[in-house]
Amino acid sequence: MKLVGGNSAGTVTSFYLSSGEGEGHDEIDIEFMGNLSGDPYVMNTNVWANGDGKKEHQFYLWFDPTADYHVYKIIWNPKNIIFQVDDVPVRTFKKYDDLAYPQSKPMRLHATLWDGSYWATRHGDVKIDWSGAPFVVSYRGYSANACVNNNPAGGWSSSWCPEGTAAWISRELDGAGLGTVAWAERNYMSYNYCADGWRFPQGFPAECSRN
Numbered sequence: 174m175k176l177v178g179g180n181s182a183g184t185v186t187s188f189y190l191s192s193g194e195g196e197g198h199d200e201i202d203i204e205f206m207g208n209l210s211g212d213p214y215v216m217n218t219n220v221w222a223n224g225d226g227k228k229e230h231q232f233y234l235w236f237d238p239t240a241d242y243h244v245y246k247i248i249w250n251p252k253n254i255i256f257q258v259d260d261v262p263v264r265t266f267k268k269y270d271d272l273a274y275p276q277s278k279p280m281r282l283h284a285t286l287w288d289g290s291y292w293a294t295r296h297g298d299v300k301i302d303w304s305g306a307p308f309v310v311s312y313r314g315y316s317a318n319a320c321v322n323n324n325p326a327g328g329w330s331s332s333w334c335p336e337g338t339a340a341w342i343s344r345e346l347d348g349a350g351l352g353t354v355a356w357a358e359r360n361y362m363s364y365n366y367c368a369d370g371w372r373f374p375q376g377f378p379a380e381c382s383r384n
Contacts, residue, residue, distance in 0.1 A: 175311040176214060177286070178239035181207030183301030185289035186310045188245055192278035197224045199275035201254055203245050205238065206293040207301075214238050215363060218256045220266050222273035228378070230264050231364035232357060242313060250342050251276060255350075262350045263357040272379055282317065286310050 177184055184207035192199040200221035208214055213233040220228045236243070248255040254275075256264040268274040286308065290300040301308075318341060320334040334342065346354065358365070366372065367381035 174238070174245055175240075175242045176205055176238040177207060177308045177310050180210045180302055180305050181214075181239075181308060182209050182294040182299040183207055183288060183290035184308050185285075185287050185293050187283065187285045187287070188247075188312075189283050190247060190249065190280040191283060192275070192280045195224070199223070199278045199280060200226070201247055201249055201275060201280070203247065203256065206289065208294060209299060216258070218264050220254060220275065222275045225273050227366060227372070228266070228380075229364060229366050230358075230362065232263060232361045233363055234258070235361060242311070244314075248341050248344055249275070249280075250344060252343065252345055255344065255346060261357070262346055262353050263361075265346050265351070265354060267380070267383075269380060269383065284312055284315075 174186070174188065176186055186205040186207075187202065189200060189202040189204070191201075198221060200219070202217065202219040202221075204217040204219070206215045206217060216232045216234055218230050218232075219226055244257075244259050246255075246257040246260070248257070252268055254266040255262055268276070288301055294300075318335065318337050320338065320342075367377055370377075
């Protein structure tokens, strides 16, 4: 993806998986919140399971995402979700048996550019300047290796998975991968829901206190 250049304030460029609309939907998000010229882009990652979201990690990028194409990847399997930028893992969201996790609903891929003026830039203080339109984001080289769920009742079966699935179906981060996640958190993270006590005055979500 190559993101909107110049004054992109108020725009949201997205690359995400979703099971559809509704209160109990699942979703895995990569969203880029536009900026005023000269400010860094913010990449928002989020996970929804059975309609429960509010699990955002946000990062500033360590390059200009408007100058050239970069590869953004979501690895989703029964063990964890891994978010990658140019093959660098920046976040992992683990599955715990007693906590909600997107696993029972098939999802479709979406790639969109939309007006997020109400929240995208400086918490909605800066709106889209429509005099700068058109706003253009470029996508290329899309690829997927996925298990195709033909069961309308949901669930998962290895029989739905094509050749090559082994490259991701059981993948978890090793020490080096966890090291890059720590590097991204230390140097580029701008928001972590597990540190937002104002948002969770009754206590943080359970996964925040687990390894």
